[in-house]
Amino acid sequence: DAKTTQPTSMDCAEGRAANLPCNHSTISGNEYVYWYRQIHSQGPQYIIHGLKNNETNEMASLIITEDRKSSTLILPHATLRDTAVYYCIVRAGNTPLVFGKGTRLSVIA
């Protein structure tokens, strides 16, 4: 019952912006979009979340389309340490996070 669709993998050159897309065409009005990432051999790490407005923090920016059916996570200047699996999750309220398979981002020197 996956609520999101993400590409399996992506490459990005070091120093360039990494733009990770996520499709969530069945999102409900009360559901937020969350992004986590998981670096090899570590637990997932929270990145950012949003409802309908674009959001930015020290790690990334989240752009949500006006119809909320898709979003893009932007890492403005990717480094080798950003190589990880990135998970886009749609979630209502305080329900437990449900992870899909995510996008494996490889940052290349």
Place this chain on the structure above:
Amino acid sequence: DTGVSQNPRHKITKRGQNVTFRCDPISEHNRLYWYRQTLGQGPEFLTYFQNEAQLEKSRLLSDRFSAERPKGSFSTLEIQRTEQGDSAMYLCASSPFRDSDYGYTFGSGTRLTVV
């Protein structure tokens, strides 16, 4: 604060044996979650606690699995009569009741190998 701590980091056990994992959450977090992750897959939700109350259990959690969180502090996950299919990374996470500001904090996991 040292974050979420999980012990042991690795466990190798023979099929049919029982194993127990421990998770120490961030002290002020009242929610605690258990996930399981196999190679190439995202973490799968198993169960979660709010304080000492177990609020939800996934259908993935067979009757061989039991989790406790006495006094709302650390938690244990026990697997009885282990099977080779139980081999996975078991992840623990904690959060405040309202986790919207910082999300979940995950531990580094316990890797179980059943031989």
